[in-house]
Each structure stands twice: as structure tokens, then as C-alpha cells.
Amino acid sequence: MTTPMPKTRLARATAAAACALAVLLTAACGSDATADGATDRPGGAHPGDASGFPVTVASGQLGATTDLTIEQEPQRIVSLSPSATETLWAVGAGDQVTAVDDQSDYPRGVPTTKLSGFQPNVEAILGYSPDLVVAADDTDGLVSDLRKAGVPVLLLPAPKTLPEAWSQMERLGAATGHVAEGAALAAHVKQSVDDAAAKAARAGARGLTYFHELDPSLYTVTGKTFIGQLYRRFGFTSIADASASGDDYPRLSPEYVVSADPDLVVLTDTGYGDVSVRNVGDRPGWADMSAVRGGHVIEVDPDISSRWGPRLADFADLLARQAQSLAPAAAR
Known part of the structure; x- marks a missing residue:
């Protein structure tokens, strides 16, 4: 809403x-x-x-x-x-x-x-x-x-x-x-994004990494994309930024995602098959990932995360809350 x-x-x-x-x-x-x-x-x-x-x-x-x-x-x-x-x-x-x-x-x-x-x-x-x-x-x-x-x-x-x-x-x-x-x-909407980003900054959320899952074949986004820029406002860095794909929307291998061990996993593909927060731990190697162990795998309506309209304010608020939740772990 x-x-x-x-x-x-x-x-x-x-x-x-x-x-x-x-x-x-x-x-x-x-x-x-x-x-x-x-x-x-x-x-x-x-x-x-x-x-x-x-x-x-x-x-x-x-x-x-x-x-x-x-x-x-x-x-x-x-x-x-x-x-x-x-x-x-x-x-x-x-x-x-x-x-x-x-x-x-x-x-x-x-x-x-x-x-x-x-x-x-x-x-x-x-x-x-x-x-x-x-x-x-x-x-x-x-x-x-x-x-x-x-x-x-x-x-x-x-x-x-x-x-x-x-x-x-x-x-x-x-x-x-x-x-x-x-x-x-x-x-x-700009002020909402700015305010949410300020909350994340006050929590000390810089340096966190994320994996934004576009579909079950592990397509994702880099920080060069529009949505990637929004993540960057909250101190998050895409694990895809370090890949050598050269693509702004690369497909990562399962091994790459596991080894990158992101702090946050955002699922925007829960309408595909059995993709859900509950089931990602069943993927090979995922049960040991920091985001899965710490409960930092979230589902996001793909319409909210892919459209560039008024609901950007909603996504910004969600990212701020995730950044605040993860900040203590990042500080350690």
C-alpha cells in the first residue's frame, strides 16, 4: 500500500x-x-x-x-x-x-x-x-x-x-x-527518499551488500541501474558490481552468489514457482549465507521495485528499515 x-x-x-x-x-x-x-x-x-x-x-x-x-x-x-x-x-x-x-x-x-x-x-x-x-x-x-x-x-x-x-x-x-x-x-517522493536515506546513514549502514533477485535464474542489478542507484543512497552495494560481466543486469552463477555472501537478499520473483523467503534456504549453499541465517531475506512486490512512480517512497522506506536492522551486524 x-x-x-x-x-x-x-x-x-x-x-x-x-x-x-x-x-x-x-x-x-x-x-x-x-x-x-x-x-x-x-x-x-x-x-x-x-x-x-x-x-x-x-x-x-x-x-x-x-x-x-x-x-x-x-x-x-x-x-x-x-x-x-x-x-x-x-x-x-x-x-x-x-x-x-x-x-x-x-x-x-x-x-x-x-x-x-x-x-x-x-x-x-x-x-x-x-x-x-x-x-x-x-x-x-x-x-x-x-x-x-x-x-x-x-x-x-x-x-x-x-x-x-x-x-x-x-x-x-x-x-x-x-x-x-x-x-x-x-x-x-524526493524528500521521502532523502529522509529514509538519512535514517540509514544515522544507523551506520554503509558498506552493506545486497543481491536483488529478478528471477530464479539469478538475474540481478548493478549499482549502475536506476534501482541500483536507489540502493546506493542507503549504503548498499550490489554483489554484481564485482562481477566481470560488464552487464548492468547480469546473470550470476549460484556459486558466485553463495561466495559473495550478501548481507541482504531481496526477492522480486516470488511469483515464479516456489520462490519464497521460506524456501531459499533449500538452495545449495544458501542455508549458510549470512542473509539467510540472520533473517535478512525479504520479498518485495516487483511492481514497487521496478516502477519509477510515487511508490518509490514505499521502497525507500523498506530499504531504510532493512539498513537500520542490519547496521548493528555491519558495525561488528
């Missing part, structure tokens, strides 16, 4: 964002650029008139974005990204969403369809008469095909950094007419 934003913090963040927006709108006829050429709009947004539209937002990965202009506040949004779907609801744009892809399952009651974000069918998407499509990838010319049909597409790919995730929340808020809410959400 997602940790709700405290009402007082939400009110302060929303008010601050609203004030910032008012200043931006007042200065809309002036220059948008800072001295280094970067935009000073929330999430790279350039609002038009007092209604906020048309608005221009950055579409794509930071560092390789293109400007997307949305003429009117969208009322028939199609989301092909589970992370974007969660964020749309978190910024208050849920009522503007008419359809989401088959992987979007949160929050409860989202209008899930058979649409695929991995193999998008343009004709099927257009069947929902969207005035904005949000997607994680430009698969098979999705953007150009929808553009030909007059439908803008906001690309929000899997982020490479935590700041990229905050930026996407801001951009999605701006694109849907919820600039203040998008800025407030980004600020809240």
Missing part, C-alpha cells in the same frame, strides 16, 4: 508549487532560459496563457529530449506505461484517463485494457480517441504514427537517474494541467 503524502506537507508543497507557477505564468512573455540555457519551468514545461495551455514539455530521456506542445488540457489520455499510470493518478489526472495498458494495475480500478506498451497497436489506441498518449518507448514508430493521426505522445522512458524520475513526475503534471501537483509529488 502506498504511503500517503502527509496532508500538511502536501499542502505546503502544493502551495509552494502553485506560487512558483503563478510567477512563471506572469513571466510567460519573457525569457524561459537560465544562464546555462536550461529551462526554469517545472519539468521543462512552458505554459501558455493563464489556463496553462498550450504547454510545451520535454518528451524523452533527459539529455535527449524533444519539445512536445499540447494545445489543450487533455481529457482522453491513454497511458501505455504502468509507472506513468500511477503518476497520473497521484497528480490528480485520473479522471482524464480513458484507457491504460494491460500491465497497469495500480491504483485499483484503473481502466485497464488489452493495449500493450511493448507491442503497441496504433489502430487499437486510436479506437479510444485519445488526445494524449503517454508511453515509455517509441516502439515501431509509435510516435510518428500517432502524430500523423494528430495525437501527441509524451515519452517518459525508464529513467537512468533519480532526478530523471522526479522530472518525469513534474512533466506529467504539467502535460495534464496539474503543474503544482506534479511539482509537489516530485518534491514529496
Whole structure:
């Protein structure tokens, strides 16, 4: 269950964002650029008139974005990204969403369809008469095909950094007419991560190692990945960082995992067969691993650990608690 934003913090963040927006709108006829050429709009947004539209937002990965202009506040949004779907609801744009892809399952009651974000069918998407499509990838010319049909597409790919995730929340808020809410959400999730990381640091949790299991064949993540960066904020180092695979998502051998003896094991694949905290000790050599002996094998919903939306705050809280629990052992 997602940790709700405290009402007082939400009110302060929303008010601050609203004030910032008012200043931006007042200065809309002036220059948008800072001295280094970067935009000073929330999430790279350039609002038009007092209604906020048309608005221009950055579409794509930071560092390789293109400007997307949305003429009117969208009322028939199609989301092909589970992370974007969660964020749309978190910024208050849920009522503007008419359809989401088959992987979007949160929050409860989202209008899930058979649409695929991995193999998008343009004709099927257009069947929902969207005035904005949000997607994680430009698969098979999705953007150009929808553009030909007059439908803008906001690309929000899997982020490479935590700041990229905050930026996407801001951009999605701006694109849907919820600039203040998008800025407030980004600020809240960032602050939640910062606060949780501070708790881990105070506990002296630096130097801990982890194994983040993606599937039973022992695919994992390194510290170079987005989720790996989150672990690093809590003082955890992936055992895969020392492997010679050169892959950010390497497959480790059973012997490597056992010999690395991680302090923490995170299972995100408990939907596969009999994978569970209870059963990992039955794997060859695992019964003697520190994490198994010390009870530091945990199950995590893969949606929470793989999506870059508002529930990052939940995962951060979980990592903080694990770091605090492990810190005394690390000190010894």
C-alpha cells in the first residue's frame, strides 16, 4: 500500500508549487532560459496563457529530449506505461484517463485494457480517441504514427537517474494541467527518499551488500541501474558490481552468489514457482549465507521495485528499515 503524502506537507508543497507557477505564468512573455540555457519551468514545461495551455514539455530521456506542445488540457489520455499510470493518478489526472495498458494495475480500478506498451497497436489506441498518449518507448514508430493521426505522445522512458524520475513526475503534471501537483509529488517522493536515506546513514549502514533477485535464474542489478542507484543512497552495494560481466543486469552463477555472501537478499520473483523467503534456504549453499541465517531475506512486490512512480517512497522506506536492522551486524 502506498504511503500517503502527509496532508500538511502536501499542502505546503502544493502551495509552494502553485506560487512558483503563478510567477512563471506572469513571466510567460519573457525569457524561459537560465544562464546555462536550461529551462526554469517545472519539468521543462512552458505554459501558455493563464489556463496553462498550450504547454510545451520535454518528451524523452533527459539529455535527449524533444519539445512536445499540447494545445489543450487533455481529457482522453491513454497511458501505455504502468509507472506513468500511477503518476497520473497521484497528480490528480485520473479522471482524464480513458484507457491504460494491460500491465497497469495500480491504483485499483484503473481502466485497464488489452493495449500493450511493448507491442503497441496504433489502430487499437486510436479506437479510444485519445488526445494524449503517454508511453515509455517509441516502439515501431509509435510516435510518428500517432502524430500523423494528430495525437501527441509524451515519452517518459525508464529513467537512468533519480532526478530523471522526479522530472518525469513534474512533466506529467504539467502535460495534464496539474503543474503544482506534479511539482509537489516530485518534491514529496524526493524528500521521502532523502529522509529514509538519512535514517540509514544515522544507523551506520554503509558498506552493506545486497543481491536483488529478478528471477530464479539469478538475474540481478548493478549499482549502475536506476534501482541500483536507489540502493546506493542507503549504503548498499550490489554483489554484481564485482562481477566481470560488464552487464548492468547480469546473470550470476549460484556459486558466485553463495561466495559473495550478501548481507541482504531481496526477492522480486516470488511469483515464479516456489520462490519464497521460506524456501531459499533449500538452495545449495544458501542455508549458510549470512542473509539467510540472520533473517535478512525479504520479498518485495516487483511492481514497487521496478516502477519509477510515487511508490518509490514505499521502497525507500523498506530499504531504510532493512539498513537500520542490519547496521548493528555491519558495525561488528
